[in-house]
Amino acid sequence: MHNAAPDIFRTFSPWALTGVLGLLGSAWALSAWQKLGVGKDLLWSAARATVQLGIMGFVLGWLFRQHQPWLLLVFLVLMILMAGRFNRKRGAGIPHAYWIGVGSIGLAATVTLTWMLFSGLVFWRGESLVPIGGMIIGNAMNAVSLALNRLRSEIDQREDMLLAMLALGAGRRQAMRSLYGIVVRSSLIPTIDSLKSVGMIHIPGITAGMILAGMAPLAAVSMQLVVMLMLTASVTLSVSTAVLLAAPYALTFSQRTEG
Known part of the structure; x- marks a missing residue:
């Protein structure tokens, strides 16, 4: 083996x-x-x-x-800044899409990695911190891109209703509140489906890699479970944050296109 x-x-x-x-x-x-x-x-x-x-x-x-801890932090920050560029592309039409992506991904990565460091699941070494951080940032980036894209689509479809609510005196966040759940749920579909099907339909990359490297299957799947739960939590946090931050700006853009 x-x-x-x-x-x-x-x-x-x-x-x-x-x-x-x-x-x-x-x-x-x-x-x-x-x-x-x-x-x-x-x-x-x-x-x-x-x-x-x-x-x-x-x-x-x-x-x-x-072996310089500050270099690890710089590297992770650069990854987050690069991820924001993809979010800006997918969220085209939503003002501040870049910084919304950077902020939401940065928050999710910070919270998740801090918890994992304190719990001893990762260590302050490049071989441990960077791969896990990269997975968190990459998955959060994809989910935030889906969220921004879906948010823009929902506003386009419901623009008349949203503008009517604004005309009746509703605030921007109040008008957009009905879209929060729709956008977040749709953006989490790939993540939740992966969590549901793991071990039954597909063998994820970490499990396969560890088994190929000679680790016992039970230890490999245990680590995979920890990683998938970690990714699900960080993706949910990043998507929820991105939608809350982006919603009022996206609605402002919609109003400008009306005239």
């Missing part, structure tokens, strides 16, 4: 990478044939991921050798 990971990675070769690229090429061909419009995004995303992961490998290797 403990030799599983070396055996697997010893068989990795350029031919394996070529095969994976071939699979991606078949997806691109299907998109081009059916005119789905995602082929360009597939190729660009794959190329970008290759470059980014290569750079990340060198950066993490350097970071882990420094």
Whole structure:
């Protein structure tokens, strides 16, 4: 069991990478044939991921050798600031979408990592803090993007009702309150569905990685459970915060487009 990971990675070769690229090429061909419009995004995303992961490998290797706690904090902050850029794109049309994303993700990451540090689930080392922090930030970023996108869509669909409530004297937050639950629930669907199906439909990445590295399956799934509960809590916190912050600004944008 403990030799599983070396055996697997010893068989990795350029031919394996070529095969994976071939699979991606078949997806691109299907998109081009059916005119789905995602082929360009597939190729660009794959190329970008290759470059980014290569750079990340060198950066993490350097970071882990420094043993400087403040560098870990700087690295996590930079990740949060970069995540805000994706939120700004998905939340186009909502004023301050970038800072709303940064603030909500930063809050969720701070609360979750602080609790995990105090509870002893992670340690103040790069090998422990950065991967867990990256998972929290990445999952929160995706959920906040969904939330901002859904919020904008709901306002577009219900604009007449919301403007009527404002005309009758309701405040912006009061008018938007009916949308909070709808947006938060829809944004949490992927996270909650993953939590429901884990272990029954799919084996998550952490479990698979630890088993491949030689860890006992029971210990691997125990760690996976902790991580998934942690991610669910942090995603819920980030989405709820983002919706509360964004709602009145999004409604202001809607009013401006009316005239």
